[in-house]
Amino acid sequence: MNDKSLFLAIDVGTGSVRAALVDRSGAILKLVGQEHQQIVPHYGWAEQRPEDWWNGAIAVVGQVLAAVPDAANRIEAICACGQMHGTVLIDAAGQLTRDTAPLWNDKRAQPQVATFRKAHQPDWYLPVTANPPTPAWPGFKLQWMKAHDPDAYARASTVFMPKDYINFRLCGERALDWTDASISFMMDSATRDWSPSLLETLGLDRAKLPPIRSPLDVLGSVTDATAAATGLRKGTPVLVGGGDYPVSMIGSGVVSAGTGSDITGTSSIITVLAKTPMLHPEVSNVATLDKLWGRFMLLDSGGDAVRWARRAFHQNQLSYDDVTRLAGEAPAGADGLFFLPYLSGERFGDHPNSRAQFFGLAAKHGLPHLHRAILEGVAFGVRKNIEIIASTGVHLEQIIAASGGAKAELWLQIKASMYKTPIIVPAEPEGGVIGCAMLAATAMGHFPSLEAAARKFVRFVREFHPEPAAVEAYDRMMPIFERVYTQSQGIYDDL
Numbered sequence: 001m002n003d004k005s006l007f008l009a010i011d012v013g014t015g016s017v018r019a020a021l022v023d024r025s026g027a028i029l030k031l032v033g034q035e036h037q038q039i040v041p042h043y044g045w046a047e048q049r050p051e052d053w054w055n056g057a058i059a060v061v062g063q064v065l066a067a068v069p070d071a072a073n074r075i076e077a078i079c080a081c082g083q084m085h086g087t088v089l090i091d092a093a094g095q096l097t098r099d100t101a102p103l104w105n106d107k108r109a110q111p112q113v114a115t116f117r118k119a120h121q122p123d124w125y126l127p128v129t130a131n132p133p134t135p136a137w138p139g140f141k142l143q144w145m146k147a148h149d150p151d152a153y154a155r156a157s158t159v160f161m162p163k164d165y166i167n168f169r170l171c172g173e174r175a176l177d178w179t180d181a182s183i184s185f186m187m188d189s190a191t192r193d194w195s196p197s198l199l200e201t202l203g204l205d206r207a208k209l210p211p212i213r214s215p216l217d218v219l220g221s222v223t224d225a226t227a228a229a230t231g232l233r234k235g236t237p238v239l240v241g242g243g244d245y246p247v248s249m250i251g252s253g254v255v256s257a258g259t260g261s262d263i264t265g266t267s268s269i270i271t272v273l274a275k276t277p278m279l280h281p282e283v284s285n286v287a288t289l290d291k292l293w294g295r296f297m298l299l300d301s302g303g304d305a306v307r308w309a310r311r312a313f314h315q316n317q318l319s320y321d322d323v324t325r326l327a328g329e330a331p332a333g334a335d336g337l338f339f340l341p342y343l344s345g346e347r348f349g350d351h352p353n354s355r356a357q358f359f360g361l362a363a364k365h366g367l368p369h370l371h372r373a374i375l376e377g378v379a380f381g382v383r384k385n386i387e388i389i390a391s392t393g394v395h396l397e398q399i400i401a402a403s404g405g406a407k408a409e410l411w412l413q414i415k416a417s418m419y420k421t422p423i424i425v426p427a428e429p430e431g432g433v434i435g436c437a438m439l440a441a442t443a444m445g446h447f448p449s450l451e452a453a454a455r456k457f458v459r460f461v462r463e464f465h466p467e468p469a470a471v472e473a474y475d476r477m478m479p480i481f482e483r484v485y486t487q488s489q490g491i492y493d494d495l
Contacts, residue, residue, distance in 0.1 A: 006074045008064070008232075009436030010057055011244060012082035012162040014038070014048075014103065017056035019064045020430070021071055022437035024446070026457030028430060030067040032060045039100060044107035047100035050088050050165045057166055061230045072233045076444050078170065078222070079239040079436040081247035082163030084180055087141040089156035094168065097152040101162070102141050109140035112147075116140070120201070122281045128198055130182070130189035130277035130285040130293075139185035139202050146203065159208050163241050171220030171238040174210040179242040181212045182287035189277050192287065215242040215289045216443045216450075239443050244432050245269070246288050248402060251435025252426045253458040255451045257292055258397045262382070262415065262423065264405025268302035270382050271295065272389050272396055283389060289439065290450045295394070297385035301341035301356070303404050305374050308343055313367065320408075327371035328410050332417065333473035334369040336360050338481055339377030340488070353492045359484050375411050376474075379418040380481045383474075386419055399423045400460075402431050409464075417470035425462040434458065 006029070011018045018033035034056040039047040065071045085104035089097045102108065113133045122132070133140065138159065146153045160168065161180040168174060181187040181194075186202070186209065188195035194209050213219070217240045227234040241247070245263075254261040254273060261271040271294040277285035278295040286294045310316055310323050318326075342354035358373065390396060399421050401412055406425050416423045428434055438453040447453040 004074050005076045006068070006071060007437040007440040008061070008075045008078045009433040009440075010061070010078065010080040010163075010166060011432045011436070012053050012057070012080065012166055013244065014083045014105075017053055017060055018433070019057065019060035020433040021064050021068050021075075022433060024441070026428070026434060026437065028428070028433060030064045031430065031433065032063040032067075034059050038103065042108075044110075046103045046106040048086065048103060049100055050096060050162070051099070053162060053166060054169050057169075058230050061232065065231045072231055072236075075233065075236055077218070077237040077239060077440040078232070079440040079443075080163040080166050080170075080241040081244045081432050081436050082161060082166065082241075084161060084183065084243040084245060085136050085138055085141070086162045087138045087145070088160040088162065088165045089145070089152055090158050090160065090165070090168070091155050092157040094172075097155040098145070098149060102144075104136050106141070107135045109135040109144040112140045112143040116202075125198070126279040126281070128188055128190075128195050129185050130279060131185060132281050132284065133185065137183060137185035139198065139204065142204050143202055156208055158210050160210070161243070163243070164210070167219055167238055167241065170222055170226050172223050173220035173238075175213045175217075175219055175240055176210050177215045177240045177242050178212050178287045179215060179246040179289060183243075183284065187212065189285065189287075213240045215240050215247075215439055218443060237444075239439055241436065241439065242289050243286070246286055246294060247435035247439070248431035249294065249435070250289050250450055250454065251431035251433065251438060251458070252400050252402045253454050253460065254400050255290070255454045258395055260386075260396050260399035260421070261294070262399050262401045262405065263403045264302040264378075264401070264411075265403040266302060266304045268299040268378060268382050268405070269296055270299075270385050270389070272386070272394055274394050278389060278392055280388065289435075295389050297389060299341065299378065299381045299385065300344045300346065301378055301381065305339075305341050305343060305356075305378050309371060309374050313370070323371055324375075324408055324410050326368045327375050329368035330372035332414075332467070332470035333477055334373040334376060335364060336362070336477075337365050337369050337373040338380075338477070338484060339370075339373040340481070340485055341374070341377040341381045351489055351492070353495070354485075354489070355492050355495060357484075357488070375414055376418070379411075379415050380474075380478065382415070383418050383478065384482065384485075396421050401425050402429070409462075412462075412464045413467065414470070416464040417466045418474050420466050420471055422466070423464045424460045427459045427461040
């Protein structure tokens with residue numbers, strides 16, 4: 001790898017397409033994004049136009065190339081990551097058979113999921129798919145398309161995820177990587193190939209599914225047409241790449257078994273890396289870039305809980321920092337005040353009707369206690385999930401924080417004490433971009449493994465350790481939190 005070599009990362013997010021040039025030390029030289037909109041034709045639906053992703057990619061790639069001298073000739077390889085589950089259909093000629101693709105947050109396949117859950121018990125499907133059923137998964141989206149848009153389904157020859165469509169436009173090759181495939185509800189977790197039994201049960205056509213390949217594989221190279229449209233050098237290698245979530249994890253340094261990832265944005269995702277998936281009706285499993293498994297659980301509440309409190313208590317007149325400062329005035333445990341953070345229910349498991357509530361309010365409590373209880377309530381909810389994931393004996397050595405929650409020091413300190421695990425924060429928050437660059441550098445032979453690439457590309461700047469007094473308070477409170485949660489379920493259903 002010469003001193004001037006660069007890697008081009010393309011990130012197809014829900015809100016924007018971004019491109020970045022990363023040098024051989026892992027520094028981002030230029031990053032540009034272009035927003036695109038979600039289309040909501042009906043309540044619970046969420047779509048985007050794949051053509052918008054490609055037009056955005058052309059624009060942002062052109063801008064980063066223009067910003068760095070001789071960039072096109074210095075790019076060794078291109079790697080894309082993208083929002084997961086967005087289901088794209090193209091025909092044999094490479095044309096879209098549907099102008100729009102349903103996204104990860106599209107709920108239209110809920111009837112298909114309900115039918116599947118009624119007909120099949122977890123002990124049948126979990127050993128194969130390693131995931132509980134949900135409308136997010138592409139397998140159920142394809143069932144919906146086959147039933148409600150049969151012409152588009154019939155004409156389709158290939159099913160893509162968002163980054164795969166960008167790859168196809170870059171190099172003309174068709175493939176899907178094992179990170180996206182692993183949470184499609186169509187892949188066999190043991191073989192990392194498409195599951196004949198799942199596809200037969202779902203009534204889907206195996207011929208429409210492209211090969212499942214390693215994210216590190218070179219898929220193809222930039223075509224003449226793409227070079228003319230983007231300014232890229234013809235023949236530049238294009239990797240298979242991966243889903244934005246596993247790519248972001250590795251780009252923030254989550255690379256070895258026993259390491260956890262806390263991604264707190266609007267929601268909270270807690271992931272623990274292990275050598276095998278965990279077969280549990282409330283635990284999801286994503287194949288990582290380098291053949292481990294990320295056992296993960298989602299809490300739909302995260303930054304959204306703080307956003308709600310800011311609006312409900314302050315009519316958005318205080319900043320997020322102001323709200324956090326108020327929370328810091330209350331002691332650990334908020335003097336016995338609990339907040340159950342289920343503002344929008346739960347995505348998995350048997351309790352979709354869960355609700356949020358304060359419990360234990362007394363005359364002594366004020367706004368600081370309410371705000372601290374909200375931060376701690378999200379952490380209690382995540383700790384409940386961690387305890388499920390750790391129930392098989394997985395030892396959690398450290399947690400790496402990413403996304404917006406990695407900027408909130410009080411919250412990170414609360415989490416370190418709540419989880420009884422050190423939390424560390426990477427210097428570069430753009431985990432997806434860095435992860436793509438790590439993939440590209442490793443694929444080009446400059447590192448023997450992604451773990452070695454992480455040692456070069458990822459640097460940590462802050463570390464938070466459990467505070468004994470807070471640990472003691474949270475250990476006393478956790479059983480009460482769980483009792484309030486369990487005993488409230490009947491009331492939630494009545495509501």
